[in-house]
Amino acid sequence: MGPVTRNEWVMVGTMLLAVSLWVFGDALGIASVVAAMTGLSILLLLGVLDWDDCLSEKSAWDTLAWFAVLVGMAGQLTNLGIVTWMSDCVAKSLQSFSLSWPAAFGVLQASYFLIHYLFASQTGHVGALYSAFLAMQLAAGFLAC
Structure with missing residues (x-):
């Protein structure tokens, strides 16, 4: 399998952030859809995903x-x-x-x-x-x- 790549670390961090925002969203005043879109935006901006991946x-x-x-x-x-x-x-x-x-x-x-x-x-x-x-x-x- 080899060492963990940059994209995999970004994915782990983004997942932790998105799940945390989803779980604690009510207390923070953040809707779950905002948490999901934030995660997707981070993955797109940092090049972990590209739009063709999403469209496919x-x-x-x-x-x-x-x-x-x-x-x-x-x-x-x-x-x-x-x-x-x-x-x-x-x-x-x-x-x-x-x-x-x-x-x-x-x-x-x-x-x-x-x-x-x-x-x-x-x-x-x-x-x-x-x-x-x-x-x-x-x-x-x-x-x-």
């Missing part, structure tokens, strides 16, 4: 674009009140069947699991549906303390 990662750009769309759509569904409306409708439907709470909980969990097959990634699935299903369970009274 087609699957990474595809993933970024799709996650942005999925998370943005999930956020807008929540902001527009659709998640609350849907969760109230589902909770009322489950209550109208007079199911015991374990049975209703099982129905919700099974549907959450089966809907997973409509998503290309677990992260997209959780980002789009977690808040909706949590709201449904809260509306149905499953998680009340």
Whole structure:
């Protein structure tokens, strides 16, 4: 393997900086996206990466674009009140069947699991549906303390 090169040391330092900014970002007032872009900028400026390296990662750009769309759509569904409306409708439907709470909980969990097959990634699935299903369970009274 040989001795550690300059680029490898720069990569280690940049990674430590980016992870530190990500972990302590809230306390420092630094958004996680700023931490990521700072790391990328350092690697580009110091020649560890060049822009062609970034552009050649087609699957990474595809993933970024799709996650942005999925998370943005999930956020807008929540902001527009659709998640609350849907969760109230589902909770009322489950209550109208007079199911015991374990049975209703099982129905919700099974549907959450089966809907997973409509998503290309677990992260997209959780980002789009977690808040909706949590709201449904809260509306149905499953998680009340």
